[in-house]
Amino acid sequence: MITGELKNKVDKIWETFWTGGITNPLTVIEQFTYLLFIKGLDEVEAKNEQEAGLLGIDFEPIFPEDKQHLRWSKFKNLEATQMYEIVSKEVFSFIKNLHGNKDSAYAKYMNDAIFMIPTPQMLSKIVDGIDNIPMKDRDTQGDLYEYLLSKIATAGTNGQFRTPRHIIKMIVELVKPTPEDIIVDPAAGSAGFLVAAGEYLRDKRSDLFLVQSLKEHFNNHMFHGFDMDRTMLRIGAMNMMLHGIENPNIEYRDSLSEQNKDKDKYTLVLANPPFKGSLDYDAVSSDLLKISKTKKTELLFLALFLRILKTGGRCACIVPDGVLFGSSKAHKDIRKEIVENHKLEAIISMPSGVFKPYAGVSTAIMIFTKTGAGGTDQVWFYDMKADGYSLDDKRNPIEKNDIPDIIERFNNLEAEKERKRTEQSFFVPIDEIRENKYDLSINRYKEIVYEEVKYEEPKVIIEKVKKLEEEIVQGIKELGEMLSE
Known part of the structure; x- marks a missing residue:
């Protein structure tokens, strides 16, 4: 910080x-x-x-x-x-x-x-x-960049460029990039996800720099980012070079258009794509519309991730809550595609204050692997309630923080199998998800324990109210007498 x-x-x-x-x-x-x-x-x-x-x-x-x-x-x-x-x-x-x-x-x-x-x-x-x-x-460079970008204080077009750095870091730690990965962010903005993946590899897999071929891969072929704003592309390219990545593949590209020919190319997608906005069908690649016929960018990006990943490739992306429970055919189609034809691993629900002061939208992290042959047997859900900062516009540091717990539990999912639906994290089997029309919102499966509250008998309450009323009348009377003296 x-x-x-x-x-x-x-x-x-x-x-x-x-x-x-x-x-x-x-x-x-x-x-x-x-x-x-x-x-x-x-x-x-x-x-x-x-x-x-x-x-x-x-x-x-x-x-x-x-x-x-x-x-x-x-x-x-x-x-x-x-x-x-x-x-x-x-x-x-x-x-x-x-x-x-x-x-x-x-x-x-x-x-x-x-x-x-x-x-x-x-x-x-x-x-x-x-x-x-x-x-x-x-780290200081990263903090400095984070603070500079936080000064883009307008929501919407500018706000999409900034995902909180601690959220990016958590997502990277959940998926654990490897020295062989080919990583892409199709809505890269200032390249925060790519920088964090590079930092993770420097800290956790520094041995890669001792192998010439891996070092070459790291500096020239590992990182790919696309955006449609040339200012952000410049900032992203310089951000990566300042973080020691010599030749990042940062390109001007409309990721959702026919211009983007990428298919089966990457092993890891890290992204927080634009939530708001809809496109004309003519502007969208026909491949994506086959998976989910929609104009909504957040659904089209999920279809894109599936197309550009290699089989066995992983994705960790941020989606608005509407993606998880939306009832339109397009919403259900994309969820069904991921659950039935690939391996959906986790849905981490985040509180709505995470993106303040830019937006108060509720979001979730979706983690899945492209298999092309199914593989989802149960999905891990986590209800994040705190991220180490207040959930108001000020976002001041606080003690309560679920992020270490999320990382620890995700790294030890075997121990999660006995967790009850009343707890913060639990598994939901695929059959239950099917029965619920592929609804992936945590509230659909969470169980809330209600404590029984015992009230006094109505007669007793009425007597107490009467007594209180008498005391008030008496008090007013005494006050009146004091004023008239």
């Missing part, structure tokens, strides 16, 4: 952008990100230089001999006008052409990036502010 000190530093920089006339939150984040990226490049270079010096080995520098003046550590000490000349005319052009591979995500989305800081004084102030932010720790 971001510290108060770091938060204050970011707020001051944000205020500098704001007072300087850059008020669109996405533009601020984009410009902020360019500068963080430039600083990060210099820190990576300094680290490589130090390691090369200690080990006595050569390394390929990011900044050639004639470009040393473009390093953050060099230009940050210059006078404002001189700094502005170098950053706007040379540094920016340098980072835009950093990757010689014109097909790389970075080259594609930096191509139309624009440096928008208007004055030398404003740039100097922002550079000073960013220079005081510690960026060596990848």
Whole structure:
């Protein structure tokens, strides 16, 4: 979680952008990100230089001999006008052409990036502010990004870009990515899921970096993200590169359209696709409409996940509650498809406050494996009541948190078989799900224990009311006497 000190530093920089006339939150984040990226490049270079010096080995520098003046550590000490000349005319052009591979995500989305800081004084102030932010720790980078993205305070179009980082981390820990996985987020936004999967592998499977083929796979072929907003694609690509993924496959793509030809390609889908909105049938790939004829994006994305996964591939995605119990033919068709023809493993119901202040919609996490041959025998349900933060608009940290319990129980499902329907988690057999028309909402299967409340006899209650009434009348009488004295 971001510290108060770091938060204050970011707020001051944000205020500098704001007072300087850059008020669109996405533009601020984009410009902020360019500068963080430039600083990060210099820190990576300094680290490589130090390691090369200690080990006595050569390394390929990011900044050639004639470009040393473009390093953050060099230009940050210059006078404002001189700094502005170098950053706007040379540094920016340098980072835009950093990757010689014109097909790389970075080259594609930096191509139309624009440096928008208007004055030398404003740039100097922002550079000073960013220079005081510690960026060596990848966790700090993640917290910083999370906080920056949280400043996109409008719901709907912008709100969809941000899934709370602790929820993303939980989902990644539930599915446990492997070094061989090919991971995709077809609605990637700022690439939070892909970054979290990369961080998980660094922490839990760091041995992959000792095997050249796996390291190569990690940096070039493991991560795929699509979006239709070029600003978010740039932010996503830089986010991943700042987190040490050299060449992420971040592309401009309408995932639901005929333009997306992917089929049987990925082994892991991690996504929080857009909930709101409906599309024209003409704009949707015909393959998806065969599974569920609908205009609703949340149902079409589920059909997409099934198509793009390899057999044996897994999916962990966030869906609005309506997907779980909606009564339309399209809702039932997609649920039936997942339950009957694949292996639905878990439904984790989340409280409606998880996405506040952006939206108060109730959501759930759906985890399934593509088999093409069924395999669902029972589904694990969990009723998450707390995620470590208050469920109001403020989302302040609190002690109550079900996330560790969810991860522990999901990793030991054998022990869940004896759990009763009155508890927070339990199994439901497929036959019961069939009987309920594939309804996957936890409330359909949960049992609530009602405590018997005993009331006094009506006569006794009436006597007590009378006595109370007499006391009130007496009190008013005494009060009146005191006032008349």
